[in-house]
Each structure stands twice: as C-alpha cells, then as structure tokens.
Amino acid sequence: MREYPDLAAFEWAIRAQGTVDHSAGEGGDVELHALREIIEGVIHDAHRTRRPGDRAQARSTVEVIYALLYGLTELGATASPRAYQRALSAAKPLIRGAVFAAGGGTSARRSAGVAKRPPRR
Numbered sequence: 472m473r474e475y476p477d478l479a480a481f482e483w484a485i486r487a488q489g490t491v492d493h494s495a496g497e498g499g500d501v502e503l504h505a506l507r508e509i510i511e512g513v514i515h516d517a518h519r520t521r522r523p524g525d526r527a528q529a530r531s532t533v534e535v536i537y538a539l540l541y542g543l544t545e546l547g548a549t550a551s552p553r554a555y556q557r558a559l560s561a562a563k564p565l566i567r568g569a570v571f572a573a574g575g576g577t578s579a580r581r582s583a584g585v586a587k588r589p590p591r592r
Contacts, residue, residue, distance in 0.1 A: 478544055478547075478548075479544045479545060479547060479548030479549075480548065506537070506540065507533070507537055510533050510536050510537055510540075511533050514529050514532050514533050514536070515529055515533075518532075539562060539565060539566070542558075543555075543558065543559065543562060546558050
C-alpha cells in the first residue's frame with residue numbers, strides 16, 4: 472500500500488464502472504483483470520513445471536492468493552495503519568507458502584515462520 476496508496480480507490484472505481492457497464496445477469500464483481508492475470512500466469516507456470524495436469528489445485532491457488540491480496544487492498548484503504556500492519560504481519564506466512572506447502576505440517580509452518588497456536592482457555 473505504501474507504493475500504491477490509491478490502489479483500493481482505483482479498484483473501487485473500476486468495480487463501480489463495471490456495475491454500470493454490466494447487466495445484473497452477468498454475475499458478481501468486476502475484478503482487476505490485470506492483477507488476476509499476473510497471478511494466474513505465475514501459478515499456472517509453476518504448476519506446469521511441478522505438477523502437470525493439476526488444474527483444480529492451480530485454480531484454487533489463484534483464488535486464495537487473489538482473495539488475500541484483494542482483502543489486504545481493501546483493508547489498506549479502510550483500516551488504521553496499525554491494523555493494516557497487523558493484518559499484513561499475519562498474512563506474510565501465508566504469502567511465503569504455509570498454505571500451499573505439501574502436507575501443511577509443522578515443518579511447512581516452521582519454514583514459513585508460522586508458530587503453533589497456543590490452546591484456548
């Protein structure tokens with residue numbers, strides 16, 4: 472958000488324009504296609520070289536990353552800087568790959584910097 476402080480406002484304007492341009496029958500929000508296409512390209516290239524034929528997982532990975540970036544963009548525009556920094560700190564292990572590590576076990580969490588959650592009382 473520091474590099475692009477107007478990103479959320481730009482996204483909102485694009486979505487508002489999209490709701491005017493599209494009929495209700497065409498479906499949900501208009502997405503920032505450039506961002507989504509970049510994410511799709513990176514993920515599909517990675518899946519082609521590592522796991523050919525696993526398209527469902529590639530699509531799911533794109534959806535998770537896009538949702539995370541979308542949420543951080545919205546939060547950056549509406550939350551206090553302190554709240555945004557907390558959310559960003561919580562999201563960094565996800566961005567580093569804890570969500571997508573094979574097995575999702577403790578070694579994957581450890582390498583991504585995710586601590587084990589203390590038990591609730």
